[in-house]
Amino acid sequence: MTDIIQLLPDHVANQIAAGEVVQRPASVVKELLENAIDADASEIKLIIKDAGKTLVQVIDNGKGMSVTDARLSFERHATSKIKSAEDLFQLNTKGFRGEALASIAAIAHVELKTKRPDDELGTAITIEGSQVKSQEVSVTPTGTSVAVKHLFFNIPARRNFLKSDTVELRHITDEFHRVALAHPSIAFKFYHNGSEMFHLPNENYRQRVVHIFGGRTNEKLVPVEEETEVLKISGFVGKPEYSKKTRSEQFFFVNQRFIKSPYLNHAIGAAFEGLLKDGYHPSYFLNLTVDPKTIDINIHPTKTEIKFDDEHTLYAILRSAVKHSLGQFNIAPVLDFEHQSSLNTPYSYKDKRVNTPAIEVDRSFNPFVDDAKPSRRAQQHTSFKKASTASWESLYVGLESRGNNTKDDFSEVTFESDSKTESIFSNTSIETSKTTFQLQQKYIVSTLRSGMLIIDQNRAHQRVLYESFLKHITIKEATSQQLLFPLQLHFTPNESKIITDLKTDLEHTGFVFSDVTEEGITITGVPVGVPESEVSIILEQLISDVESDVPDANFSAADLLAKSMAKSLAIKNGQSLNNTEQEHLLNSLFACKEPNVSPTNRPTFITMTTDDIEKKFM
Structure with a gap:
């Protein structure tokens, strides 16, 4: 051979x-x-x-x-x-x-x-x-x-x-x-x-971070400095209130080389423990300087991963340094109002006693007594005249003329509210209210002829909203509700670019933009039913989805937008729904074109037949 x-x-x-x-x-x-x-x-x-x-x-x-x-x-x-x-x-x-x-x-x-x-x-x-x-x-x-x-x-x-x-x-x-x-x-x-x-330009590290991520980044940065025999740390972490849903502002540099390290990232997360909302990630721009002999950078083709000799020590030092910086700079939400000198208390009032305000009260005033003599307060305000209570009997004038039979008289008097009150507590209403019920504030259970239907309320609502938003984007006839005051949101230049690329599709869902710049955006209208407080969450989620799953040339940006907005606005698990809301969600789901799966292709409901239930008892 x-x-x-x-x-x-x-x-x-x-x-x-x-x-x-x-x-x-x-x-x-x-x-x-x-x-x-x-x-x-x-x-x-x-x-x-x-x-x-x-x-x-x-x-x-x-x-x-x-x-x-x-x-x-x-x-x-x-x-x-x-x-x-x-x-x-x-x-x-x-x-x-x-x-x-x-x-x-x-x-x-x-x-x-x-x-x-x-x-x-x-x-x-x-x-x-x-x-x-x-x-x-x-x-x-x-x-x-x-x-x-x-x-x-x-x-x-x-x-x-x-x-x-x-x-x-x-x-x-x-x-x-x-x-x-x-x-x-x-x-x-x-x-x-x-x-x-x-x-x-040639600049210091803070200026470089601000130039890349926008001018408003400067107020978000908290300096971190620590030097030990093993490790030298310098750089910045972001304040907790500016945390993001994405990891786009997380940078580790070891000896001026960018690396990815889930282990060291966990150390930062541990330092921020208790300061971040669920699903949010801290920003950090940290330079780590170590002895080149203690690291091996030749373990990955792209050289973005490094092997350290003593990771546990680096973890402890990094967590302590970040925690110390957060405590040292007293990280807490700040209310920054413009100072007005007119609000200052003059020095001449320093030792002056406060006079108790005099309040005149007419203790003899009784609204249920028709006094012939007006009170002292009434004399001061002569324009005020108390309505007479003696005329209340005139409300029943006319009832006496119908006859002496009191029973017959009142049998003809009907009130519109009586019939409604009776229908609410009727037996038929009780039966219809039990057609659905909520299980652990997560699932909606309904009966079928062949058994039982269990719906995941979050996924079902995502499907309903997804098809609704996709329809609005396609036909371009969404309805907007105008905001009383314009809403200003600040983003990095890269995030503003993403919003700019999706601006047309966002407008088709109901958003109205008055200004879009590299520093941020101004919104004057939002889709009907979207609370103003949810707008920033929706856009942050959208940016997160775009950065993690960027639309390709053969992939619809409108589809991604509809999915992202549906995910942000859908009913969350743990939210209590009354019977009307449960039935409305049930009917809306089965009115969809694809009720079986959520926008992310996960099942929205399951069915259990009586045979399946009977097998559980065998």
């Missing part, structure tokens, strides 16, 4: 490596930005076209590369960061595997231009699908420019897996935030399709 094991060609190996390194355009952005940072750049420019599918370009003013280094940078496992295995535990740089540029070049058209400060001319290299098309001398500024065009041009199957431009741009923005937050001393610019999205 012939040998069957063979070495893979370099271009195939590079494409396989690209599967780990490059999942989407955001992965290219991350690798190129980290290379620019490792080149000691002080200014970095990111240029994106069509959410990275057409172009991802990173321009820096770093130290550049020589002709030989520029050519070698596209070879697999070629790196300047490590020379031996021991160096893996003393890393202070981002890229160290030497696979990033080689993997990107295997699946895209790459143009590299680079020049060192001491060189008169730079180098320009063009590579397509791992094949070097040209290498020549070029006039270029000091630093490096890498342009990645037509990502996945030679792997159509991978390109088909990319989402819509909106989704891919959001992933790119997330990666940009992570890199920019980790390096506030570096100036960043971000352009998409020719428009500037971010312009971040």
Whole structure:
């Protein structure tokens, strides 16, 4: 038999490596930005076209590369960061595997231009699908420019897996935030399709957080500072009253590298215990500095997970530091009113005794006595005249003329309320009121000919609201109720962008917007039946749903909006319903097109036949 094991060609190996390194355009952005940072750049420019599918370009003013280094940078496992295995535990740089540029070049058209400060001319290299098309001398500024065009041009199957431009741009923005937050001393610019999205100057950490997440973020931040032999912590946590339904403002940086750590995230949650509402998450922007020898960052292809030597100690220090900051800055809701000097008590009143106010009371006044002589208070207010109570007998004038038979007289007098009172307590009403009843304030139980029907009230109401909202969005004829005072809500620029994208669909459900900016929105009308206090909860839930399940190009944003609003406004489990409400929900559910399942495809009701019940007694 012939040998069957063979070495893979370099271009195939590079494409396989690209599967780990490059999942989407955001992965290219991350690798190129980290290379620019490792080149000691002080200014970095990111240029994106069509959410990275057409172009991802990173321009820096770093130290550049020589002709030989520029050519070698596209070879697999070629790196300047490590020379031996021991160096893996003393890393202070981002890229160290030497696979990033080689993997990107295997699946895209790459143009590299680079020049060192001491060189008169730079180098320009063009590579397509791992094949070097040209290498020549070029006039270029000091630093490096890498342009990645037509990502996945030679792997159509991978390109088909990319989402819509909106989704891919959001992933790119997330990666940009992570890199920019980790390096506030570096100036960043971000352009998409020719428009500037971010312009971040060289600044301190608080300013960088505020520039990225909006001006109102400044009042939300609580500083956290702690330094021990094991760990140094610096950064900020958000005040509990500004907590969010999403985890979009949670950032851990270990030695200036963004990481995800559920274990350390739990430490933050423990520090906020008792301060957060159910379903809400704290915001934090924390930099952790540890000895590189105590961590292993080479355990995950994307390098977003790190293994610590002593996680338990880090957990305890982190929880204590955050708890200390929250206590030190006296975290509590604050009422901030404008101070008016007219409300101050003058110093001349300091030792002055307070005079008891004199109150005149006419103790002889009796409203049931018709006095001939008016009281002293009545004399002062001569316009007031007390109605005579002697005329009450005139109400029954006319009853006497009907005859002397009192029984017959009153048998002809009827009152409209009597018949209604009798019908409420009639036997038939008692029977109909028992057709449904509520079980543990969660389920509605009703009888069937063949047995019993049990409805989950929350899921059933979600289905009813979902179909109602979807209908309003489709036919664009929703009814709004105007607010007496406009409602102003503040969001981060990224969240405001989500609301802007869904603004048209929201208006079709009944919302009326008077102003939408990067700092927030102003609402003057809401859908009928939606309380004003629920508006912020609905929009926060909507933003959470969009960020966790972003609508794709072939996925309806209106559908997601209807689901999110139905989830926010549906009757919650634990809410008591009277018989009328139970029956109305029951009838509304079975009037739906798909009464069997909730908007999230979970059953809304179950049935139990008499046979099923009888089996329980066997």
